[in-house]
Amino acid sequence: MAEGACGHISAVKKVLGPKERVCDDCVKIGATWVHLRTCQSCGGTHCCDSSPNRHATKHAKASGHPVVASAEHGERWLYCYPDDAFAEY
Ligand SMILES: [Zn+2]
Ligand SMILES: [Zn+2]
Ligand SMILES: [Zn+2]
Numbered sequence: 001m002a003e004g005a006c007g008h009i010s011a012v013k014k015v016l017g018p019k020e021r022v023c024d025d026c027v028k029i030g031a032t033w034v035h036l037r038t039c040q041s042c043g044g045t046h047c048c049d050s051s052p053n054r055h056a057t058k059h060a061k062a063s064g065h066p067v068v069a070s071a072e073h074g075e076r077w078l079y080c081y082p083d084d085a086f087a088e089y
């Protein structure tokens with residue numbers, strides 16, 4: 001996987017995509033989102049920091065799952081929360 005990023009990103013062998021193109025938590029509360037990110041530890045999909053509820057960041061902090069991938073069409077990148085590391089793949 002991407003060289004020069006962090007150990008968490010290097011550990012991602014196969015990037016998980018979204019099971020459904022929705023924010024798992026926004027759906028529960030009837031909220032809307034801007035962009036989606038998929039957690040590479042559990043496969044959950046959550047909304048980005050441009051969204052009102054920022055569920056991807058909340059999920060990463062609450063669960064300790066470090067790496068998300070963009071769940072947007074045409075975007076191929078990974079982001080690690082604890083290291084603030086970014087890598088395209
Ligand atoms: Zn990392
Ligand atoms: Zn959300
Ligand atoms: Zn997760």
